[in-house]
Amino acid sequence: MRIVIALGGNALLNPARKNSYPGYLQTVRTSCQGLANLAKKHELIITHGNGPQVGDIMLQQEKAKTLRLPLDVDVAETQGQIGYLLQQGLHNAWPKANVVCLLNQVLVDKNDSAFRHPSKPVGPFYTPRQAHELKGRYHLKKIGQQYRRVVPSPQPKEIIELGIISSLAKSHIVIACGGGGIPVVREKGIVKGVEAVIDKDLTACLLAKSLHADLLLILTDTEGVYLNYGTAKQKLLRQLKVREAQRLLQAGQFPDGSMGPKVRAAMDFAATGRQAVIAHLTDLAKAVNGKAGTSIK
């Protein structure tokens, strides 16, 4: 099987929020053991999120008054950071494997309505006073008593380096399109970066469709898709049909900030007739065999 795997940026980093860098490294290494085992039987194309990592980089640039880089470059830096750790983890888990990590640009439409309605919160929280100073430079959104920058999150349309990803996937474990891919637009034949972030689950879906993958596996920090998540009545769904997922999505069961994009990506891929699974990062092996997570068909 050819499998596209999307690793959550939070799922990789969370333990490190308590334990600092060694915890982050440990989570990556453990995940890579599971991924390497899977790669012995299947073709793997691995992508990853970068939410907390890109937020840290934005905060760092804010504080240090060094050369301020736009968001596309920040995403590129997270492809370096997370891609390296995964590449090393996979090499150690299976020294004979051919592992390759690529930097990838993902094309979005400059007329995507997301550019008129920036909605994705990124980077640090600001006090009302800081927010006032930043007015005009950033789109800001009030969250509780504080403010946060919101940026467009346009739909991924095309992976610029798809050809090389596809040709390497036959013989390599390929790490690609990290953080949803570096967001670019094409104007008069020229590709250039834009201040946006692309949802990594949607890019994983595009990657899986473009590469004719047999399975899209979205790994996160919950067991799968829950009905009534976070309430006393919450219930893990083990199987979900596209039509049912659509209905629950419309009923507001899967919020935008958490399960929404994952369910949408899984539905979109499942519509090709193949399978998508949403599962916990540590349940990788079981999820491939349908023994864990939520399967969407």
Added chain:
Amino acid sequence: MRIVIALGGNALLNPARKNSYPGYLQTVRTSCQGLANLAKKHELIITHGNGPQVGDIMLQQEKAKTLRLPLDVDVAETQGQIGYLLQQGLHNAWPKANVVCLLNQVLVDKNDSAFRHPSKPVGPFYTPRQAHELKGRYHLKKIGQQYRRVVPSPQPKEIIELGIISSLAKSHIVIACGGGGIPVVREKGIVKGVEAVIDKDLTACLLAKSLHADLLLILTDTEGVYLNYGTAKQKLLRQLKVREAQRLLQAGQFPDGSMGPKVRAAMDFAATGRQAVIAHLTDLAKAVNGKAGTSIK
């Protein structure tokens, strides 16, 4: 011809120190025009420095109190940042070219004497008071009235992902081993990052030797190698024999912090019987034809 090209991190960034990000982008784009023209006739493997870029990232982490990442991860972030800009610039300069940017780890010897004698200044300057607080955590060196962190700069021994670089170079413009490569050691069969930086010119030389390149081209922000550089008697050397270069190096003509590593890398490559050229970033085309820069044979 197969050509390995090393781009200076300073040479790419310097204009941006005055002009901010658009200046940086412009320098990269202009350089990529020249590189793309060359790639139409020759196989190119491009590597780059990261001195000011990695310094900025270290300073940013210091100021922001976000998760502190070790130096190997910081180097990986610069491979993301600079590699992306080059990849995009090359794509725009020659849309039909196959361009690929790889993350690369470079093995160093954990017994390299550099680990006992850290000497490479990196990151921000510290006041004596800050330096006092950092004692024990970092090796610090007094520079004038201030202090700076010094880290080991060990010799590059092996490029972990050499196989894929080599196989892609036949059909792609390959960007590889940025910032001297992510420094790693192998212990009990496990590869892990180390707090060090590898000189990018020495890694470029290793890359050129490992790939059996015909030419090693080191591009920087001076016209080439000067005798008595910075004095009234300074003189550009157009040709330099390995033995003569060795003599001048020993006579202190090429300091460690500037031309030293470039001349050493060029000499080391020239010792294989092939040619190395040190030239200005904007003299790329002329340098390949021996019409600019300093040629070492």
